[in-house]
Amino acid sequence: MTKDMSKNRIEKLNQQEGMTLVEILVAVTVLIVGILAVAIMFPTSSGNIDHAGRTSTATALAQEKLEEIRNTLFDSITGGSDNPSGYSRVWTVSDDGSYPFRLRRVTVTVSWSSGLGRPHSVTLETLIAENKI
Secondary structure, eight states, X not given: OHHHHHHHHHHHHHHXXXXXXHHHHHHHHHHHHHHHHHHHHHHHHHHHHHHHHHHHHHHHHHHHHHHHHHTSOGGGOOOEEEOOTXXXXXXXXXXXXXXXXXXXXXXXXXXXXXXTXXXXXXXXXXXXXXXXX
């Protein structure tokens, strides 16, 4: 009876299902590829977030200069440039219209370089009419 019991135990052990070494290696490989894909996305998304923030700041600086120029007397509007907080801001003014509608075209360009040295810029343009009130 002991031989039959031993034989039954051996048969039960042989019937047990488990994972083979190959299955474990495939699962680990798939897991590593997934983790690496996510890890690669972090620097890319970080760079995109930085670029979006810089573009937003540049747009705000250009808008700020346009508002400042709009609040200047029409005949005093001139071009110029400055460098606010790491950006280069240039504005040009040109006549764009004649009597009875005197207009000035104002273009503001804000430029900056990315961390890799690539140049970027934002340009806003508007027309300002002479106020004859």
